[in-house]
Amino acid sequence: MTTPSIDLPLAEQVLHRVDDRGISWITLNRPDVKNAISPDQRDRVIGLLADASTDLGIRGVVLGANGDAFCTGADLRASRPAAPRPDDAPARGVGEVAKLIREGAQALISAILDCEKPVIAKVGGTAAGIGAHIALACDLVVAAEGVRFIEVFVRRGLVPDGGGAYLLPRRIGVQKAKELLFFGDDLAAANAAALGLVNRVVPADELDAAVEEWAERLATSPTRALALTKWLVNRSLESDRATAFHEEAVAQELNMSTVDANEGVAAFVERRQPTYRGW
Numbered sequence: 001m002t003t004p005s006i007d008l009p010l011a012e013q014v015l016h017r018v019d020d021r022g023i024s025w026i027t028l029n030r031p032d033v034k035n036a037i038s039p040d041q042r043d044r045v046i047g048l049l050a051d052a053s054t055d056l057g058i059r060g061v062v063l064g065a066n067g068d069a070f071c072t073g074a075d076l077r078a079s080r081p082a083a084p085r086p087d088d089a090p091a092r093g094v095g096e097v098a099k100l101i102r103e104g105a106q107a108l109i110s111a112i113l114d115c116e117k118p119v120i121a122k123v124g125g126t127a128a129g130i131g132a133h134i135a136l137a138c139d140l141v142v143a144a145e146g147v148r149f150i151e152v153f154v155r156r157g158l159v160p161d162g163g164g165a166y167l168l169p170r171r172i173g174v175q176k177a178k179e180l181l182f183f184g185d186d187l188a189a190a191n192a193a194a195l196g197l198v199n200r201v202v203p204a205d206e207l208d209a210a211v212e213e214w215a216e217r218l219a220t221s222p223t224r225a226l227a228l229t230k231w232l233v234n235r236s237l238e239s240d241r242a243t244a245f246h247e248e249a250v251a252q253e254l255n256m257s258t259v260d261a262n263e264g265v266a267a268f269v270e271r272r273q274p275t276y277r278g279w
Contacts, residue, residue, distance in 0.1 A: 005030035006038065006078055014044045015066075021219035022059035024052045024117070028073075031067025035132065038078035042104060046111040053116040053176040059278050060218030061115060062211060063138060064122035071131025073152060093220070105130050105162035112137040113234060116227040117216055122211045122255065123189075124204065125247040128152045136171065136197055137232060142211050144204040149197065154184040170237050171197055222260035223278035 005013060015027040026048050030034040037045075045063075052058045065071060085093075110133065112119055121138035128150040135141055135149070151168075153160045160181055168177035172195045180187060193200040202210045218226070228251040236244050255261050260276045267274035 005032050006075075010044055013038070014022055014041050014048070016048055018035065018058060021216065022057050023215045023219055024048065024055075024058050024061045026061060026063045028065040028071055031065075031069070033075060034069035034072040035065045035067060035131070036072050036075035036078075038075045038103065039080050040078070041075075042108050046108055047110040049115045049119070053114075056279050058117055059221070059223050060124055061117050061119040062214060062215055063119055063134070064111070064211075067125065069131075070121075070123045070127040070147070071129075071134055072126055072131030073131055097131050105133075107134055108133050109163040109167075114153045116230075117223065118226050118230060119210060120218075122207065123198075124185040124207055126150065130162040133160075133167060135165050136167050137163065140214060141198045142200045142202065142207065142214065143189040143192065143198050144207045145189060145201055146204065147201075148186040149189070149192050150186050151180045151184050154182060156264050177197075202248075207246070220276060222258070222264060222274075222276045224258045224260060225255050228255050230238065 013028075013030055015029050016025065018024050026045060028037065028041065028045075030036065030038075030041070049061065052061050105214070105258045118140065119138045121135040121141045121143075123135050123143040124147065125140060125144075126148050128148075129152045132149045132151060135143075150165060152162060153164070154245055159165075165177070165181065168180060171177075172180075176195060187195075187197075189198055189201045193201045200210055232244075232248060232251055239247065259279055260274075263276060264274045
């Protein structure tokens, strides 16, 4: 009998390796449940993204999945035991759902958005619910032909979580976001790319090579400059012009103290290719 993936050690449910270029590969590995993500898996991914932010040796992150689905949402069968409560207490206290969302789906999406290294989503199969939001929160999205993105919440009578109503309007505008969220229709990868939700769509047998190409470019890029650029772009969606210009100046000041910025300028003056170290 095959061991259910939920019974495997957590390190086998979410695979992780850092290659010799400094790329952190995070792979959901519960294909038997279409990579529906459990609380323990979620927390491991959050921790690995935090580690990537602080590890100077890591130059980028690739977030992917094994099997024919990227992630089909939260694994409701893998919920954690409820905290102890008095016998006469209600089954659900006021504020408990909000706390669950804050510490769960929202924390995961925030971990991707706030990671100080660029994150590539490698989407080889269906991305639904929080799975779609995991992909869309990444800095770059490479998807295989035939992949579908699904805002599945409305089909279950639910409000979107994991930042869906925050991410989508900022990516594709209010009207199109409402269409996807109101109807929950499948969105093909090619259509997602046309809307600007996906960077590249490639044949399934070329997905590995396409992601490897971008991972290699990240591994040789000025990592701190990319971190500050990511911060500026993400902040620009919330800022007025004065704030954006102030933060741009701050980012320039910070970046000019890095080894890579000085290497880039020196290489330009000396008419040679720069060698970036990542700090």
